[in-house]
Amino acid sequence: MAGVAVGGTAALASGGGSFAAAAYFARRVLTPDARRPDDVVVRAADAHSITLDTTAETVVPGRYGLWLEEGEGHARVGDVLELDAGAGRVRRELIAVDRGVLAPGPARWNQYFHGSPPDESLDLPTEHVTYDGELGAMPAWVVAPGGVPTTRWAVLVHGRGARREETVRALPPLLAEGWTCLVPTYRNDEGVPSGPDRRYALGLSEWRDVEAAMEYAVARGATELLLGGWSMGGAIVLQVLDRSPRSSLVSRVLLDAPVVDWGDVLAHHARQHHLPRPVGSLARAMMRRRWGHRLVGVHEGVDLALTDWVRRADELHHPVTIVHSADDEFVPFGPSLALAQARPDLVTFHEWRLARHCKEWNTEPERWEAIVREFASG
Structure with missing residues (x-):
């Protein structure tokens, strides 16, 4: 959430639009995501394993899930079996396909592991x-x-x-x-x-x-x-x-x-994306103060000091x-x-x-x- 928001804001801030950048950042932090995009690619699968493109998520040990078919399907994966950094591929244990069809194509990483009630x-x-x-x-x-x-x-x-x-x-x-x-x-x-x-x-x-x-x-x-x-x-x-x-x-x-x-979380993402500190401070003020409510689209002020x-x-x-x-x-x-x-x-x-x-x-x-x-x- 905030990482994406700050990334877009940094581009605005670099162009001199600090006020607009702060409003954009604040709105993105506070606005629910309309959709959850696919973020991994399945390259191959068999009865016991699945091969994915390497990402920061797919190479970490442990048990995870995959949303398939835009969330209609779901599979569960286990530990890393083989990592080919040169090819950008990782092969992991396939625990089960809970529903849908596991086939090459886009999917979405699921840290919950469980994909149903x-x-x-x-x-x-x-x-x-x-x-x-x-x-x-x-x-x-x-x-x-x-x-x-x-x-x-x-x-x-x-x-x-x-x-x-x-x-x-x-x-x-x-x-x-x-x-x-x-x-x-x-x-x-x-x-x-x-x-x-x-x-x-x-x-x-x-x-x-x-x-x-x-x-x-x-x-x-x-x-x-x-x-x-x-x-x-x-x-x-x-x-x-x-x-x-x-x-x-x-x-x-x-x-x-x-x-x-929350102030620490927002500051962390601002640093990661080289957002000028005054822009982050201005975004916080817009969330909190009445004059900024319309700019960030909030009904109640959001005072991060209370968090x-x-x-x-x-x-x-x-x-x-x-x-x-x-x-x-x-x-x-x-x-x-x-x-x-x-x-x-x-x-x-x-x-x-x-x-x-x-x-x-x-x-x-x-x-x-x-x-x-x-x-x-x-």
Whole structure:
């Protein structure tokens, strides 16, 4: 998201249009992507392996998925079997073709590994429900241990522009510890009500949709809540803890590659694309101040200072476990580590290597699930 946005903005800024560049950057950061383009090429496949063009994603060890046929099909791939850097090809284990036809041509990398709801991906009894959000009916999945809801509910929040399938990897360890899992949607997700401005607020409005999901869990008998969040889902969860009266029911928080400080994320992408610092600062001001709202198309101001939980570390009151890779190319792990260092009484940090953004489970699933089980137990 931001990498693409900054790349286009840098070209504008180099031409002297700093004001226009800042507005463009801010709008791209806050605007949901209209479509998810294919980003890998399948060169060949047989019953046991698949050959792809090498990219920064396709050469990393671990288990991943591939969306086929513009998302209608899906396959799962495993570790690298052979890397031919000279030819720009990588051959990986083919685990399964879940649906569709795997053939040479374009595809889209899927870090979730799972490409369907829990009843299809893991054969888990799944309720497809809706709950009443601020903007209307919001779809959700409910997965209970043995199909019988308990009084302990885990509410799992996916990231910006992601799908609910991102959270499926967390279900087995949480179910094993007796947690009923609720996977909600939030405004601007595909197929759900949009916000009044059709823009993301980077957690500053989306938290109300997650609070509504928590209310649904309470109405179903939940007396204790675990909140989990991936990437921007982490930023949403942190706002819930700060703003929702229901946060008193939250006993623990699990964050995977979370956005702990949106200002740091935007600055990272600006540096990567050589965007002048004043342009990034101006974009932040446009998001926050009333005079900039029309320029960036927001209904509510987006104050990134409210998302800086390193600065706000003293305001945390819940036990938090953070899993974050030092090799995360999209959301730098520095703020996650800094938050853990600022609040060692509440925050436990698990550092990964090799994994790219939100792909810690993919590279070391056994370690990831063991951490979640231990944190969720008791």
